[in-house]
Amino acid sequence: MRVCVVGAGSIGSLFAAHLATVTDVLVLTRRPEHARALNDHGLQVSGRHDFTVRVTAAADARDLPDFDLGILATKANGVDAAASELGGRFPEATLMTVQNGLGAEEIVRTHGEWPLISGVTFMSGTKHTDAHVEYILDTPTWIGPYGDTPFERVEAVARLLVDSGLKAEALPDLRPAQWSKLIFNATVNGVAALTGLPHDAHFAAEGELADLGHLVHELVEEGRRVAAAAGVELHDDPWEMNVLATKRGSAHYPSMLEDVEARRPTEVELINGALVREAARHGVEAPLQTAIYRLVKAREASYS
């Protein structure tokens, strides 16, 4: 199975490097110099695993041979451009999305009829250079069929990921996992972006009246009500995910916080926006999630 990873940030680099130990891997980057660095130096993994592999990289989809599986690992707001690059090509490929939030599959669908696999990943890494990624959390990636994609194909992809040294599981219905992460991200990333706090003990503190844990709890409860109205039974309790993560010791900087500090566009539309739109679609009130969404949008507007 030949794999093409589209977008080599930390998650894309982790997929590409591991898969390249068991199969033929292509990497499609946005920047030509990024592709050149990968072709010249290979891709190095440090941290939980330690190896360097060869990959074939290009910055233009026209330079890529056919492949069987495409993993779209761009940020949520890069999916549209990435899928449009692939549009009209690679008719035999199955494409997999692993973005935060909801709606990446629908965006890809507007660019072609490829069978799709939905993914949600909890692994994390830090990219040190274009050709070097540190593998930090080896938490799993869950994948499931989107639309008519046969489950056997999903299971084959999960087996390939496991063979490559990553943790992965195929689930017949991904929505419970996807929604758990959606609620977790909408809450934690939004609050982090607005307060400037990394995901630390403040997010679980409920001692005093104004402690942030109360707000985090309320935001999670609103998310839960939206999920229930959408008919999704959550795979994990987002509040427990929050508490657990703050106990890990090293405070994680959510990407939305990094984005606002660097005054870059954030993933707020596909995360918080998606949750607020689902609430409206199912007729559920989500006033505080709505407030967080509006505040982060306004923060983005303040860049200019």
Next chain:
Amino acid sequence: MRVCVVGCGAVGSLFAANLAQLDDVEVWAYDLAYSHVDAINRTGLRLSGAGDVTGHPRATADASELPACDFGIVATKAMHTSAAIAATAHAFADGCVATVQNGLGNEEAIAEHVPRVIRGTTFPAGKIVAPGHVQWDVKGETTFGPFEPKPAPPEEVARLADACTRGGMPANAVADARGPQWRKVIFNASTNPIGALTGLTHGRVCDDPPLRALVSALVDEGKSVASAQGIELDADPEDLIDHAARPDVAYDHKASMLQDVEARRPTEIDYLNGGIVRFGDEHGVPTPHNRAIWSLVRGLERSW
């Protein structure tokens, strides 16, 4: 009569310099900033801008130097009220103490230390540009009324208002000063933290309809808490917010809380949204948006 301004920052300086113009009023200024105190004693307290005035109050950073006074005017930031009044209370054993501070809870803190308290709300504003020199940005009215749990006699409230008016700071004495106070608190609590969290000026907050809706949600909660206490607002905060958003009024104004956040100074959030939440809890009025905003700004302060 003898008046001591407690906390001679921008607003305190407006009162001290103007009152010092009157022959029948002896003015003292208590402040902990030695450079400001020294400059006032050396060359006087100068106001420029909306009015050009130089007054010669006696300034001190040593509360034990204060003689017995007829009136105190507390003008510190709200988080310093308790410490400031505890240090100076001996001077007001036979006098009355007014607050002209922002937020809720200042009267209560003052009443823990002195017998007669005056509730006050003031709209003039300025900033310290150098020790002994304050830029007077905006003129405006002040309202004084007795603080019911430990009220000053109405004739004393009237005497203070009369002196301020004659000195150039127009002031009204009323029976119930809560209306203007809550109008200002609701205005500040509904707009200042939104500027602080998003980085947007007042006008841009109001230009963004979803964000303006969040402001209205905060205003509505504040109005409900005021109304549960039988307080009649003397003007609709919504009208003031729209008025301030006009290009010729305060479109480009950065809320003082945004200035605090940019300078990483503690904000008055506990006395604004925190005050609305506490009074709401006492009167059984839910304040979810104010509570959320309170937690977010507290989180922001903790990220420094």
